[in-house]
Amino acid sequence: MQLRTTLLASLVGVALAGFVALSTAEVRLPGDHSGYQPAQPIAYSHRVHAGENRMDCQFCHTAAEKGRHAGIPPLSTCMKCHEKIVNKPGSKEPSPEIAKLAQAFKDGRPVEWQRIHRLPAFAYFDHSRHVNAGVACQKCHGEIQTMDAVFQANPLTMGECLTCHRDTNLKLVQSGKPAAAPTDCSACHH
Template sequence: MSNLFPKSANKLPLQILVYLFFVGGLATAGITYYATNSYANVGYAPVQPVPFSHALHAGQLGLDCRYCHSNVEKSGHANVPTAQTCMNCHNQIKVDSPLLAPVRDSYASGDPVPWIKIHQAPDYVYFNHSVHVARGVSCVSCHGAINQMDVVHQDKSLTMSFCLDCHRAPEKFIRDPKLVTNLDWKHPEGESAQVEQGKKFVHDWNVKPPQSCSGCHR
């Protein structure tokens, strides 16, 4: 009976315990890394019905964001442009391009182009574009360098902690509202000058980004 368990079995309970800690740590790390918006949503770049390039229109041509997203200063919702907006130029430029067929059809019929929405705030979040734009939060802060993207992808996690990073320290981000659509702008004198100027704006404009639940949820 003395050989029923080998001698090494004496260490087994400890080894199992260590292994469980190891697996637990690995699982926690995996869930932290994968089960959040930073993994799930960032990088989402759907194939759109028209291969519209922001790098060409906003970057190379230098069109202002508001040429197309014209309601962003007035409305909580930053609108996807009408087909007529495209036709302002494309009734003369690339008029026969097959890639633009959905736009021409939409302009003729009045039915919308079925663009795919990329940046999705959950339905319990009441984000308002106009208030952010009016107080100098640039498009680039939440959407990334759209003017360099041929195909737009989600660049930031847009999680609640992402929102709070700015709501707790707005001076790091806010700028002169005239520069909101200048996506390449950074304070020419660097980070500390940005914070200094930001603090002035926060004070002058009485910026008080809400951190209470009802500021964004209702």
């Protein structure tokens, strides 16, 4: 009960802070945010890169197996290819989108990608434990390699976390192994 009270207090805090901070999208209230798809500054396509060109997710999201955040690649990663590839896909015409990329790189200016998936601050999530346990990115993010512009495919609510944790533990216990996915409040709220 103590934890619930603390959480509710922090929720009220978040709700109040929300009036000033929500417009910057830095604060996320609990709830199903599936479908969220903010406009991005450059028309980068996961379908072209991770789909058609079969690039590995972790070629760009290098931190996913190491820590809490998967991370967004720096422009230097993009320029490994886009020093040379400057055309629109399937055409000889130069791509204005790649031109924006090259200009930002030349100016030493990071691209302001808009964050899509974000849990409320009172919930704790770490990528590395999931990725190293073999949970596919698509389980939580949907078929990213088919998306031109990324949107949030899953609700990512507490129910979704707990459903997979319970299913995971059931399968582990049935095969004689100890449960590994926590269901106690303090694992995700601390």
